[in-house]
Amino acid sequence: MGEQLRRGGRRARFGGLAGIVVLSSLLTACEKGTAGPLGADDGTPGTSSSRSASQGSDSTTRTSGDASYAVDAPGRFKPPLRTADLLVTASHTLPDPLVTRIRRIQGVRALVPFSYAAASVDGRTLTVAAADPAAFRVFTPDATAQAQFVWDRLAGGEAAVDVTTPKKLVDAKDMVRLGSRDDSPLVHVGAYAPLVQRAAGLSTRPVVQVVVNPKRGEQLGLPTRNALLISTGSRTPSLVKKQIDKLLAGDRAGSVQLLAREFDNALQTAVLAGTSVSDAIGTFSYTNGPDGTIKPDQRWVDAYIRTESVPLLGDVTCNKAFIPQLRAALTEIVQAGLASSIHPDEYAGCYYPRYIGRSAANGLSLHSWGIAVDLNVPGNQRGTSGEMDRRVVAIMKKWGMAWGGDWNYTDPMHFEMNRVVRPG
Template sequence: MRSWGAGVLALCAALALAGCGGTSPKDPKPAAHTSTGASTPPASLADVAMPRPGKLKPPILSADILVQSQDPLPPSLVAQAKGIKSVVAVDQFSLASFYSEEDEVTYAAVDPSAFRYFAAPATAQTAEVWNRIADGEIAITPELKAELPITHESVTMGNDDDAETVHIGAFAPLVLRSKISAIVNERWADKLHMVKNNALIVSTGEKSPLTAQKNLRKAVGNRGSVTLLALHFDINAPQTAILTGGSVARAVGSFTYTANADGTVNPDKSWVRAFIRTETVPIIGRVTCNKAMIPQLRAALNEVVARGLASKIHKNEYGGCYVPRYIAKDPAQGLSFHTFGTAIDLNVPGNQRGTVGTMDRTVVKIFEKWGFNWGGNWHYTDPMHFELARIVAVR
């Protein structure tokens, strides 16, 4: 049986943590173990543990292009990517997102022995990070440490009530300039209901990635997105959103989308046709939401009316449901959960972020009964916000 170190490993690197003492990517220096709570990970990790990677054999690779699809990438496409003249190396893995409170977290399920070569140099050279990933823990970027609700050194992989909880093994910079902010090993893919092998990371070494990106876009076509991992955000590049977490995530579907300069996004029309509906509900009237949410929203509002609380929800202060955009309209912050049409904002003026808010607590309990989480319970509150957390049968 493996021996678990006490606490979470924190990797101190100049690119990741300010004030860590001038560590450079070529001179990795793991910090002392630090504990944020219990030091014993869940016993269930034995089910997802895999062999630890062996010794790192240089060179470490640059991560230049990210390919992602809603479906597994076929072997023929992977072979085609390997055959591009400027491509030095590729690695296929699984990529998806979950929401923690209102933050989108994009995570990868990988073979640690292969994927580590594409990580930030300091992280790639720190064996303990990859050992812990192989053992079944999760590594997350240091920036997420302050943003995620962490309980007993663990993070819940989604807002759904039935989402899996994974023990944190390390805080470390992962893939530079990419949206990947968490990594688990590939044996988690089934438990997390990920689409397997739907992503590819590509290194072009010292050669420009632009030619490879162009060739990959031709090869991928409309089957997915091809993103240059550069310091700028390519607003014209199609992106892919694959949500995981639990039963709600599986009900709302996945899609590709394009971005607009104003921070809004355009999910593909076929997904919108399949999942987004405009219907009439009590109190508010016409709403546009994901079809998975509307029955529970209607049931919650019917109960609010039946219990004489309709005046506690102000129709003219409704803030929307399906609103496809980035959080704060900033691509760096990821997609808003409203993009999936499974969140709703009520009584907006009196319930701003970071406040206790004025939302009636009996109304909150009614919504929770009907499968919603309330943003007023978050560590950084958002009391106007309700989002679907579990599927409830409505009769």
Template sequence: MLSVALACIVLCSGCAGSPAPTAGPTSPATASADPSDQDVAMARPGPFESTGDSPDILVQSPRPIDADLVARAAATQGVARLEQFSLATFYREGEAITYAAVDPATFRQFTPGPTAVLDALWDRVADGEIGLRPDLRTALAGPGDFVTLGNDDNAQRAHVAAYAPLVPHSAIGALLNERWADRLHLPKGNALVVSTRFAAPGPVVRRLRRVLGTRASVSLLAPNVVPDQALSAVLTGGSVAAAVGSFSYTANPDGTVDPEARWVRTHIRTERVPILGAVTCNRAMLPALRRALTRVVEAGLATEVHADEYGGCYVPRFIAHDPARGLSFHTFGTAIDLNVPGNRRGTAGTIDRRVVAILVRCGFAWGGTWRYTDPMHFELAAIRSC
């Protein structure tokens, strides 16, 4: 079993410092760490010493969890150990990536054994690099094993330390050290991972829910468990993410979600824009969409955007209605689908490329350039005039 797990771990070459040992197949990429990583480096954790803990429960909130609440959670019957960290989501090519900013010295206890004992991985995470789940390698890693942490034009980049299993039965796909929290504008300490060791985790979940109330959600980290309490959406990646806001939401059996009413009231608007008429979007996106469609009209291309084939903007749901894939970018109200019938996923699409060029110039990223194309899809990537 250990040898199988080790084969899933790939340490990348070319990182700062001395050459690293390898576990399993080595990466063909050779790259140096991004120079900007230096201001997020922290002390390396040193050799691993197991405490015997496992990740049994995840607690998350759109806002920091205060020290008093953490202390009450730690004192809850059945809680053997807990670790506070920061949790958020960024998007690349339509995929939601949940990531954690952690203390490498202590959080490693909650990762699978072969990952936890790999000192080189945790040293590199301390140095400012990113640990990535192996299944995300094709979708996320670019040339030289660098990952762009968002869809914004000014999104940060991190070099991959290793591809390794992370927190079992969780959506966490990437790990950074906790000094990234300031750079990525994370709500610090908005999550907890809890170990119950020898106690049954189900009753502990119920006790923690009584302790935390509506201030945080509590879910069991186990296969095929559907959360029955509000979850959290914290978007990061740049200026657009900061404008979009964070919220709690509840999941529905049909794959749709219900964001908290307070966030909807403050961020979602229905307004009229050229060509499409009334649209419901995030308030951060409406000015950019209005400018872009005005430029389309001015270019004499209004007939190339078909109002009767508009696929929506604010559509709160999971990607493909599958909770395992995370929230759709449409849940934040910062994406639109245009000319749907002729621009299905995996095709080149028929949308006029002059229209595409105008939207891109006005700050939108186009799904037609993705590895698995989505030519109907445009999402706000930068707030700029055009």
């Protein structure tokens, strides 16, 4: 198959197996007590056992996870594999009665609840999942599901990363910082492997790029159990989707995506990882627009996007939660005598709903939430150290913003909200 299956640590390789690369992901914990996929007609395969990682696992496996984030080892792989046909996502925990009703729909062969969000990592947004290792593995490709070290390491507190994830997002020690804050958790990448995929031809971007166990998901502050992966077996996924759409009709924050080849610009739900920020800025559903743009739900736009005046830049259109922090930072920049360091005619906007680089493969830009600004654009291009006054940078950081100049692949014009700071 031409790909490599390997542990975290760039030199370790395993020949003869389909490529597997596992990185830490931002999925939140499954519902307590739900250890495996909920089979509608065939029991509950793949549930975690209470065996230690040394029992029934590769004897050469070594974990570099924090023991305080370890969960029960998953034991050996238990067939059958499940196809990932539908993805249900919401901005909130999916209620148990709703999950039960979905499980009972004709054609739902198996499902697994997990937590799902986007994380800003060095100028990219990665889709992250937190899930029970035994329950989740049956929805991954065969070689990934059967690679015991991947799931033992995930249970041990490490992360699994999809092979398509840019290597520059992981440092030389195989650590990845999942979030844009300086104190965002660093998680060791235990393995690299293909994770949950869309059908060939739909998109080069995996459904999930990073997976962690439930305890890591709690540490990362993901929304709890807000997603479902569903296998429809031999039944046409779109027929099942129609039934789920009816159940979600009263829930404006929930949506269903077809992961099978029937894809047709489905409604998607955008959730940003980080509890305090996501609570403040809201979550929205969207469809794809032309030329790498997206079209957020107008109800969310009306509720969260505002045009207000701020110092130096004049009128800006941003998320209502971000404007007070931006205004406070610019006010302090003026008071510090640094007003000349900001060039109003070189401001490139705040709210701009689109993919990074106008490519869906790169994930949603934080401009889509209206919580990022690009300043002094001509002198601060990507990949350069830029000309931004570092005193300005320090003030922007003080007011809850991460700076793109700190990223591995720099973007010194870019500042994005990474925590809530309320002016006194």
